[in-house]
Amino acid sequence: MTERLTNRWNGITALAFVAAGIGILLGQPVTLLLSAVGVGYAAFAQPRTAPEATVALDRRLSETDPDPDDDVTVTLTVTNVGDQTLPDVRLVDGVPDALGVVDGSPRRAVTLRPGDTTTLTYDVEASRGVHEWGETTVLTRNWSGTAERESGVTAPGNIRCIPSLAQDHEDFPLRKQTVEHAGRVTTDTGGAGIEFHATREYQHGDPMHRIDWKRTAKTGEFTTIQFREERAATVALVVDTRRDAYVSDTDGVSAVEHSIRGARTVGPALMGAGNSVGVAAFGPIWTWLTPSLGRDHRARLRETLATGEGFGPLPSGDRYLPRQTIRRLRNHLPGDAQVIFFSPVADDYLVTTLRRIEAYGHDVTLVSPDVTDTDTHGGLVATMERSERLRAVRRAGIRVVDWDPDTPLRLALQDAVRGWTR
Amino acid sequence: MSVVDRSPTTPGRVIALLAATIAFLTTLAGTAGSVGIGLVGAGLLALGVFAGSRPAIDLGALALFAGVVFAAAWSTSPVLPLVGAVAAVVAWDAAENGLSLGQQLGRDAATGRAEAVHAAVTLGVGLVAAIGAYAVYRLSAGNQPLPALVLLLFAAVVLTAALRD
Numbered sequence: 001m002t003e004r005l006t007n008r009w010n011g012i013t014a015l016a017f018v019a020a021g022i023g024i025l026l027g028q029p030v031t032l033l034l035s036a037v038g039v040g041y042a043a044f045a046q047p048r049t050a051p052e053a054t055v056a057l058d059r060r061l062s063e064t065d066p067d068p069d070d071d072v073t074v075t076l077t078v079t080n081v082g083d084q085t086l087p088d089v090r091l092v093d094g095v096p097d098a099l100g101v102v103d104g105s106p107r108r109a110v111t112l113r114p115g116d117t118t119t120l121t122y123d124v125e126a127s128r129g130v131h132e133w134g135e136t137t138v139l140t141r142n143w144s145g146t147a148e149r150e151s152g153v154t155a156p157g158n159i160r161c162i163p164s165l166a167q168d169h170e171d172f173p174l175r176k177q178t179v180e181h182a183g184r185v186t187t188d189t190g191g192a193g194i195e196f197h198a199t200r201e202y203q204h205g206d207p208m209h210r211i212d213w214k215r216t217a218k219t220g221e222f223t224t225i226q227f228r229e230e231r232a233a234t235v236a237l238v239v240d241t242r243r244d245a246y247v248s249d250t251d252g253v254s255a256v257e258h259s260i261r262g263a264r265t266v267g268p269a270l271m272g273a274g275n276s277v278g279v280a281a282f283g284p285i286w287t288w289l290t291p292s293l294g295r296d297h298r299a300r301l302r303e304t305l306a307t308g309e310g311f312g313p314l315p316s317g318d319r320y321l322p323r324q325t326i327r328r329l330r331n332h333l334p335g336d337a338q339v340i341f342f343s344p345v346a347d348d349y350l351v352t353t354l355r356r357i358e359a360y361g362h363d364v365t366l367v368s369p370d371v372t373d374t375d376t377h378g379g380l381v382a383t384m385e386r387s388e389r390l391r392a393v394r395r396a397g398i399r400v401v402d403w404d405p406d407t408p409l410r411l412a413l414q415d416a417v418r419g420w421t422r
Numbered sequence: 423m424s425v426v427d428r429s430p431t432t433p434g435r436v437i438a439l440l441a442a443t444i445a446f447l448t449t450l451a452g453t454a455g456s457v458g459i460g461l462v463g464a465g466l467l468a469l470g471v472f473a474g475s476r477p478a479i480d481l482g483a484l485a486l487f488a489g490v491v492f493a494a495a496w497s498t499s500p501v502l503p504l505v506g507a508v509a510a511v512v513a514w515d516a517a518e519n520g521l522s523l524g525q526q527l528g529r530d531a532a533t534g535r536a537e538a539v540h541a542a543v544t545l546g547v548g549l550v551a552a553i554g555a556y557a558v559y560r561l562s563a564g565n566q567p568l569p570a571l572v573l574l575l576f577a578a579v580v581l582t583a584a585l586r587d
Contacts, residue, residue, distance in 0.1 A: 008518055012511075015484075019491050019507075030503055031494040033555045037507040040551020044544075087543070088536055090526055107531035109523055111539040139526065143543055145519065 001053075003149045006141070009045030012038055050149035053138040054082025055089065055112070057155035066126035068163045071102060076120040076136070076155070080112035087111055088141035091120065094134030094154075098313035099124040126161045128257065128306055129313045133157035162306040165298060166265040171273060173417055174233050174338055175363035175399065199223045234276045234291045234334050237263040239311065240343030240350065241283030246315045247346050249371035249405065257313070258369035258405040259342035260305050265409050266340060266367070267301050277301065280332065281310025282325060282341075282353075284318035288332050326353065330360055338363045344371055345389045346382075355396045365399040366390075367409070426528035429474040433537040434520015438479075441513035441541075442467050445486050448506030452493025460489025463510075471517045474524065483514030500559050508548030515544045 016038025023032025055078050062073035076093050080086055093106035104122030112118065135152035199212060202222030212223045239245075239259045246254045263279060270277045271293055278291030279301060287310030289300060305311060333339070339362045343350055358364045372386055373379035394400050399420055403412035442464045449460030463485030470478030487510040494503035519540050523533045 006522070008522075015487060019487075022491055022495075026495045028495045029559070030497050030500045031491055033500045033559055034491055034494055034503055034507045036555030036558070037504065037511065037548060037551050040547055040554070041511055044547045088540060090523070090536075092527065105528070105530045105532065107527040109527060109531065109533040109536035111536050145522075145540070 001149065001151045003050055003147060005048060006145055006148050008145050009041065012045055013042045016042060045144045045146050047142055047144070048147050050142050050147035051084060051086055051140050052082065053089070053140045053149060053151040053153065054080060054084070054086070055138055055153060056081045057136055057153050059093075059133060059155040059157040061157055061159060063126075064159050066159055066161050068126055068128055068161055070126045070161075071123045072126055072159060073121065073123050074106070074157070076106075077117055078110075078112070078120070078136075079117045080114055083114050085111070085113045086140055087143045088145060089118075090137075090139035090141075091118075092137040092139075093120060093122075094136050095124060096131035096133060098127055098129060099131055100127075126159060127313055128161055128163055128260065129311075130160050130307050131158060131313075160307070162302060163261075163264060165268040165302050167268075172266045172269045172340075172413065173420075174235065174270070174275070175365060198226050200226060232274045232276070233270075234278075234337040235270050236278045236280055236291060236329075236333055236337050236339050237267055238280045238282050238329065238339055238341045239263055240341065241281045241285070241310055241312075241316075242320050243284075243315045244346045244349075245283070245344055247344055247371055250373050250375075253371075253405075254313075255344035255346070255369050255371045255405075256311075258371065258403075259344075259367070260311060261405070262342050262367050262369065262403065262409055263305055263340075264302075267305075268298065271298060271301075278337075279304055279308075280329060281308060282329065282343075283310055284316045284320045285310040285312070286325060286328050287311060288328070290332070291334065291337065322349070322353075326356065329357070333360075333362055335361070338365070340365045340367060342367050342369070344369055345386055345393070348389065351389050351392045351396075354393055354398055358396060358398055365401065366393055367401045367403055367412075369403050369405045371405065427530065428525050428528055430471050430517065430520040430524040431527075431529055431531075431533050431537065433534045434516050434523060435471045437537065437541045438471050438513045438517035438520065439468060441509045441516060442482075442486060445490060445506045445509035445513060448502045448509070449486075449489040449493040451502055452489070452496045456489045456493035456496075458489075459485055459492060463487070463489055467513060467517060471520065474521060476518070476521060479514065479517045479521065483510055483517070486510040486513065500556055504552040504555060508545065508552050511548055512541060512545050516541050 016035040019038055020032055020035035023029065023035065058077040060075040063070065066072050078091060088109065089112050090109045091107060095101060095106050102123050102125045106120060106122050108118065108120050110118045135154050138151045138153050140149045141147065200223065202211060202224050206224045210225050212225050215221065215223050239256065241256055245256050248254050267277050267279070276291035276293050279289045281287035287304065287308040289304045339357055341354060341364055343366065345368050354364055354366060368390065372383040374383055390400050390402060399416070401412050401416040403409055446460045446464040449456045463482050466478050466485060467482030469475070470482050487507060490503055490506035490510055493506065497503050516537065519537060523537065527533060
């Protein structure tokens with residue numbers, strides 16, 4: 001709580017003196033009389049203390065578990081619980097930084113007599129995450145406005161907005177896998193599966209349904225058809241949450257938000273195909289969910305992507321520690337885990353990072369939401385720099401999905417897969 | 423996310439311009455000089471409330487007050503000059519208040535009632551002072567010499583200045 005002088009009536013006494021002086025010089029009683037007005041206001045401006053903010057706040061939210069983009073109506077009731085009139089109360093509600101006000105205003109000026117109540121009503125648009133209302137700033141002034149007192153008053157209020165995981169199970173093409181678990185990643189090993197791989201001579205113990213009966217009928221020899229074996233993979237969805245990744249598109253949505261949306265699509269698709277999926281926030285605040293499967297894990301994945309500390313809707317104020325973060329990722333990743341990295345690739349550092357992860361023996365696929373704006377000169381430069389970086393990433397043998405976030409990720413995947421087939 | 427417009431509020435602008443117009447009209451009773459000063463003052467104040475400039479508001483109101491003071495030198499009745507002086511102060515007060523509200527809360531915030539109350543109080547204070555002055559003038563007119571009036575008022579001015587530490 002701070003009290004300050006506004007200095008707004010400074011000089012009013014001088015005004016009275018000037019009027020009196022001119023009146024005397026000109027010998028005009030009427031002019032002289034005007035100094036009385038100045039004197040009156042000087043007396044009015046004499047008190048220099050602002051009243052205490054004797055207000056009680058009550059905040060009501062129309063919904064506390066909204067879906068993303070839902071409008072939540074906030075009703076803030078402010079009552080003067082003191083026994084003195086508050087001549088000039090200026091209110092600024094502590095709307096969470098990540099929420100945008102779409103209708104009404106969270107700010108108001110009022111005069112409150114004892115017991116008087118005023119109600120502020122405004123709508124915010126819900127977005128991913130847990131949002132807590134902060135202190136409401138209450139500025140109280142005295143009648144003449146010479147002094148102002150700033151106080152913070154809190155009233156509880158928070159919303160939890162947990163976007164659901166994508167429903168449509170579009171397959172995400174993982175990189176070839178060499179480790180044993182039945183699943184859907186195709187390998188170069190022949191065995192049970194769907195896609196034809198090769199034929200070989202029948203060996204004792206081969207299942208009957210894989211014997212090539214047509215060939216037996218023709219030649220009398222037994223051959224066994226081998227299919228491409230499909231195996232399950234362990235995948236970590238790593239989201240770039242460093243400050244650089246919070247670049248916004250032209251609508252003001254950050255690349256991190258797009259990346260998380262991408263993870264919400266890719267995660268369930270991979271789990272639906274029998275893969276273990278984990279998530280990591282690659283930024284100042286490390287958040288990690290160990291790869292796993294199952295319904296409970298899906299719920300955990302959804303919760304982590306929505307409210308995980310590292311996945312904040314706004315950049316964290318903490319410092320990003322490059323070595324520590326890389327080491328953590330390396331320590332947490334299971335040995336055979338693939339990495340699907342989500343990043344706008346807004347800096348060169350990321351290219352090096354991806355190369356390093358690949359060098360540690362993890363197959364990396366980069367999904368890069370493109371938030372660059374080609375309408376401005378700066379945007380054009382950023383676009384060119386980004387393409388150059390993506391080229392460098394591809395040269396390192398890393399698969400790249402260049403994704404325009406305005407279109408479904410599925411389309412970007414189809415384009416990318418066409419480029420991968422060699 | 424929308425950007426908040428931080429220029430002076432609409433009620434502040436309206437009240438300030440209304441009061442400035444009244445103050446300017448009272449300068450018409452004086453000479454061309456007082457009218458000129460008054461016009462410059464009103465114009466500057468109008469500029470100040472639209473551009474959100476505190477110096478323009480302060481200087482404009484000062485010029486407006488000066489115009490009223492000079493016009494009063496040619497006036498035989500104190501009523502019009504007193505009205506003009508109060509109007510000039512009310513115009514400045516509403517403009518400055520609207521400016522600070524605009525800066526602190528933005529133009530889209532509901533501030534009308536608070537500004538109306540604020541202006542009414544300032545007007546009330548001015549009217550009380552003006553009526554008091556008028557009463558003194560009527561009582562002293564004719565039978566009291568001018569110097570007595572001067573000293574009486576000046577004492578009041580000095581007293582106020584002394585009260586302020």
